[in-house]
Amino acid sequence: MARRLGTGSAVVVGLGSMIGAGVFAAFAPAAQAAGAGLLVGLAIAAVVAFCNATSSARLAALYPQSGGTYVYGKERLGPFWGYLAGWGFIVGKTASCAAMALTVAAYMLPGAERPVRAAVAVVVVVALTALNYRGIQKSAWVTRVIVVVTLVVLAFVVLAAFAGGTARVEHVVPLGDFSVSGVLQAAGLLFFAFAGYARIATLGEEVRDPERTIPRAIPIALGIALVVYAAVAVAALAALGPERLAAASDPLASAVGAGSWSWLTPVVRVGATVAAVGSLLALVLGVSRTTFAMARDGHLPATLSAVHPRFRVPHHAEVAVGVVVAILVSMVDLRGAIGFSSFAVLVYYAIANASAWTLRADEGRPPRVVPIVGLAGCLVLAVALPVGSVLAGSAVLLLGVGVWVVRRVVRDRRDRPGAGPA
Template identity: 55%
Template sequence: MTSPALQRRLGLGDAVFIGLGSMVGAGVFAVWGPATQAAGGWLLLGLAIAALVAYCNATASGQLAAAHPTSGGTYAYGRAELGEWWGFVAGWCFIIGKLASCAAMALIFAAYAAPPGWERPVGILAVAALVGVNLLGVTRTAQLTRVIVVVALVGLALVVAGGISIAGSAHPAGLAMGSPYGVLQSAGLLFFAFAGYARIATMGEEVKDPRRTIPRAIVLAFVCAVVIYTVVGAVVLTTLGAATATSAAPLADVVDAAGWTWALPIVRISAAAASLGALLALIAGIGRTSLAMAREGDLPRFLSAVHPRSHVPHRAELATGIIVIAAVALVDLRGVIGFSSFGVLLYYLVANLAAFRQGGEVRRYPRVLQVAGAIGCLVLAFSLPWQSAVAGVAVVLVGIVVRAARLHFTRAA
């Protein structure tokens, strides 16, 4: 029996909010400390580099999505433009990188929402609950994402207002300027925050008029996220200075420095909501990429089922939830951010190469953007902490070896 198809239910606003829900997530509340440790006073330069590379990747994704309006994102684009192996590498990198992102989001949510000692159980419950929301259907996902993004933006507005209120009186300790390598490493870590526009592209079979809607939604969501991150980053640096590098909750510290203790619970709620929004969209994106890979046999075909009533890839999303729950129980937060960035940067390397191959009527952006994006992805990926790069290369090689073995035994049979 033929599996039911996904349905086109999402408009431009839904797609933009899903992208924003992924980008304005836990990263904006948690990434400033590790990035400042690497770049020091050059943090905003690292942010600019991350944004530039992300913009190149966003234009590549938008151009590809307009030509290939199907689920799977760069997995599908890589197969169509470059060949099956390129598509597999992109899909595998996306899944491993975003599974790590899911674990990071759940842990950051729990850090803000759970009492001491209960972080991991609360993180596990959050993953289970959001998998349940995704299983209800993509319109439920989009509706909840809108609410979460609004709550997160309220908290960020309070942080910015608090920082501005003491702009003339705050005299934080100055930051030393980081090395060029430190700036690149910070850009790689900050890239973790910008990769959410991929969620829009992976949902190509559920967006109305995808050839027009997806490219517009990607650019709109990305521009909004860049503005938000730039303003918040500048406020954090000018308010906390050197303390940014050692702060576990820099945005809460900004509000505290302003003397706005009444706002601390609101900021904590906003951070928790932003983490949930990113986690919700990530689960949806992983499910769609897993669906596309399962259809082609690159993941078990069991995962290619679409539920007849909710029209979501329910088996793929349940499998995602199980793996993320296991990761939340075991992983360290700081390590998974670098690992996630490495996997996703390789994913966008393939996207840029695939978009570079396109020509004719489907071309929307100059090829120089894809060249810059591909070079940027490679440079940032291997500027990350060496542990993240080594672990990422190892896991990618495992996927390649397993696929090669499967193909060998399939042909032999």
């Protein structure tokens, strides 16, 4: 595929994936889990994300191909682990796409019934799939505009929360009752917000000078997102407190509306919509590229590996992902989708860290502590998620393992000497 993205555009793609999801979707369920320990959970999620980002950046520089950890696992650990990573990424991030589409509809039409919101979400998915179909450069420019708008709106949120007269320092200091398990669960849910930097790695075949661009773009995007998350989390906690934040369906709008700057609430709603659109745009982009890579290697139907002769994008994979997401938005719950996505993507990054552990010094190996902490952190946060998310995620991953086993049995029988059609 055509290499068109530089460092700035790659950073914007990563930010477009992270900021919309993190700020507008994950804080409320995380506050429900951690209570006064929300900021501790955010710090834990940031540490795990940093380790994952470092491991992914080193691997992406060595293997600048579409597919991300699907490629790294296959090359470093074996075909099964690459396949499992790719399967986890596709199912987890497809759930993320559905969550973001529902977030768009919820902020656009806060008082509408679910069927109306689902219909709006489907329209948004179709529109963004058409945009991606036309070529990645157009997607990158749209994402750039969306990220700028979102950052401006979030700056208004922070100012309004502290200038509106409702902010309380005691809300931010974690002195209340919270449990270790609740903090770890919150960290797992907040990891959903940090996972967007993977979009940069999955675009390995469309980035200029990937050996230099990807290792630069990933930590830059993650660092910017962390600063934004910390500022907004402190502002929302200070304005609402952990209990009201946990109960809010639109936490940032509620934080602004609680003070004297309530006139900014409609602006926040518009900003949330724009941010979620940006996140969805980059998510669909990344899922379609991993689908393309797995189809190219024979793990998914071959038609999904087709590249458009004019636009040079995997157009069949993009359309397939768009159709699946459009179906899911009428079937899933937003908070459940976040938990399910976090579980699958944490497994994906556990494989990335295991792959990074195998790197030699001459291959750009990170400090040994990085993949160790990243692998252990991913596994701990995955099992700390809500039970329903763990069970659903485990079931879907086992389904993927079953598909792998069946394919291997069929292929071995077909390739056996003397075997022929029945």
